[in-house]
Amino acid sequence: MALNQPLPQGVTDLYAQDYELKQTLIDRLKQLYHVYGCQPIQTPTFEYYDLFKNIPGTMDDNQMIKLIDRDGKVLVLRPDATVPIARMASQATSDAPLLNKMYYVTNIFRMESGESDRTSRSFSQVGVEWFDDGRELNDLDMVVLAIKSLKHTGLNAIQLELGQARFFRALMSETDLDAEAEAQIQAKLEAKNEYELSDLLDELNVSQTVKQALLQLPQLFGKPGEVLKQATTLVLNSEMTKALDHLTRLVERLDELGYAEDVSIDLGLVNHLNYYTGVMFQGYIEGYGKPVIQGGRYDQLMTYFNLRTSAIGFGVYVDDLLRIVKQQQAVSLPKPTQAVVMTNDDTIKTAMKLAQQLREYNVVTTLASDQDSINQAELVINVVNQMMVINGQQETYHQLDDVFEKVGLTNGND
Structure with missing residues (x-):
């Protein structure tokens, strides 16, 4: 019997085109944060419940997705990115790289109230955390980076609201x-x-x-x-x-x-005030009602980990960004060259060698033994003994460069 199992509320599947677009957005942000001197880090999917329970103002107890470990201790799926990073910094050993300016790509798990939202329980976030000396220059640098984060993804009609x-x-x-x-x-x-x-x-x-x-x-x-x-x-x-x-x-x-x-000002911006201690900001895209980026200065949090440092950071909600980019068609994915190498039982060895060479030239190549597979292909090569039929024309197979030249492709075309 065929299974027709629905997904749980608050989660979604991503098919190839959407997934590739999402990865393109993430890669652009990672590249931006790299040139700003941020280092990549990763924290575990699970944390102890007490990590969040003992820090007031960071996370509502009802939002956390809990489970019990084998020793009876309560764990939670990561409901926030910043708190685990602060824990990580406080536990860094002497031989660990200095944790100062970091970026992360992670999934966040929360029981949000909006059940109609496909990513209300699990969503992707890319963000930056900077353990700094609290200078105003750093506030400026981080706010500019937040603005650039949105523009770097191909969007221009943005507005960053500043609070205090x-x-x-x-x-x-x-x-x-x-x-x-x-x-x-x-x-x-x-x-x-x-x-x-x-x-x-x-x-x-x-x-x-x-x-x-x-x-x-x-x-x-x-x-x-x-x-x-x-x-x-x-x-x-x-x-x-x-x-x-x-x-x-x-x-x-x-x-x-x-x-x-x-930029604009909103002094009525008071969400998470037990968390933030200075400048706060959240970014919007024209035509989209939810903030796609949130952040600010949170110096007080670090004292819970005995860290004598100030801190400022923000997180980008990638799934929301993906929806906007799709709606506005702000980012187009490059279309790779598609090739199909046709073969039969007698020419499998030659066909597989040819397919491998094409892939080394970054050509997306599929092996096939029937005509049904060639509908979307730009380059069709039918291997017949030591001869090839290339897009309908028979040629002797000598060099792959000759193949590319005959079908109008250049060396290394992707």
Whole structure:
């Protein structure tokens, strides 16, 4: 009986053309990160559950896909790329290469809420992590690299939204709310639900000054100059001023480098604020509603691993990028030369030798014994004893160069 087994929700198959396109996108990103001085690394598919449980703000417990090891310990399929890399750096031996500026290509496994999304439980991510000294120059370099990551894949209509975690943290320092209450406020801000946010702030007895500032945060997005000017009217302490000054300098540098049209500001960007500590960003492609790149500075995370370093990084959601590139036809795959070598029982040895020579010239070559296989071939060679019929013309087989010349191919054509 034939099996007709459906796939689990949240995963998908990739057929040849889509897979090749996906690998092309990944290869372009890898090439870009290589010239930026990033080294490739890899972490295991499995990690201990406690690795994520013991770091607040990194991963919702319900999102992790768990399983039990033979010793009874709880494992999880990798739900995040950054935390395992931080663990890896903290456990590096003295003879291991210095982990400083890295890139990765990996699969992430999460139980996301969007069951209709074909990659909600398993998706591919390419990203960069930089354990640095926290300089503003590095923030600029990483933001530029994020912009280039999207443009390097053939897309131009991009927008990178910049936020600043320190601004919100400094605003919340004007209250005495606990972590649970702050999380509730963040959720309303992230959803840009001002009506429910206002009610919540009243329930929490937040002062009118802080309340008015929080209610304006969801509206503080758009062109950098206008947003930063409005934000200065909300400043309540020196830390908020420092956060805005940092963002202003970053925007000015990006303008000088020619990226003014590619960036905007969103001070209502408050997702994962327990994770990020400074500049935050997420990138969009015109016509696609989800961010395809997310990142920022996350200095606080490193303290959980006793690492005395700052850190900044981002991840690119390759599956989303693939959908966009397909829709916009932004990347075309090179079409290889297709050849079929026809043979029978008497000419198998000669045919196989010829096929091998063609493959050494990067010609995609198939051996066949019937006419049904030649429909898509540009080059058809029928081996008959020591003679060949090349695209319908009989020739003596001497040199492969002669074969290429007769059918209009050049040496090394791919």
